[in-house]
Amino acid sequence: TQNKVAFTQQVPVPIAYDGAQVDCSYRADLVIEGVLLLELKSVERVLPIHLAQVLTYLKLLDLRQGLLINFNVTRLVDGLRNVLR
Numbered sequence: 001t002q003n004k005v006a007f008t009q010q011v012p013v014p015i016a017y018d019g020a021q022v023d024c025s026y027r028a029d030l031v032i033e034g035v036l037l038l039e040l041k042s043v044e045r046v047l048p049i050h051l052a053q054v055l056t057y058l059k060l061l062d063l064r065q066g067l068l069i070n071f072n073v074t075r076l077v078d079g080l081r082n083v084l085r
Contacts, residue, residue: 003076004013004055005032005033006029006032006033006034007030007032007033008013008031009029009030010027010028010029011027011028011029011030011031012025012026012027013026013027013028013056013057013060013061013062014060014061015060025062026057028057028061031061035063035064035065036063036065036066036067037057037058037061037063037065037066037067037083038066038067038069039053039054039057039066039068039069039070040053040069040071041068041070041071041072042070042071042072043069043070043072044072045075046068046070046079046081048053050068051068051081051083054066054068055083055085058083058085059085063083063085064084064085065083065085066082066083066085067080067081067082067083068080068081068083069081
């Protein structure tokens with residue numbers, strides 16, 4: 001048998017302001033098994049704004065853990081950042 005991992009792509013990030021839903025079109029790249037956020041980048045270097053984005057998505061999606069992955073590195077391990085909230 002094959003082990004399958006459930007995931008969703010381009011997950012809408014809900015934003016509520018003053019009791020109303022605001023459509024801002026924020027989308028998380030991947031949510032794995034409903035518990036892990038993956039935010040994918042290909043940038044020269046990861047900036048504080050990228051970390052803030054992951055933390056915001058974690059909070060709004062009510063998730064505890066995320067991985068910020070930058071593919072613009074020589075060794076992929078150098079582009080991984082584990083984020084907990």
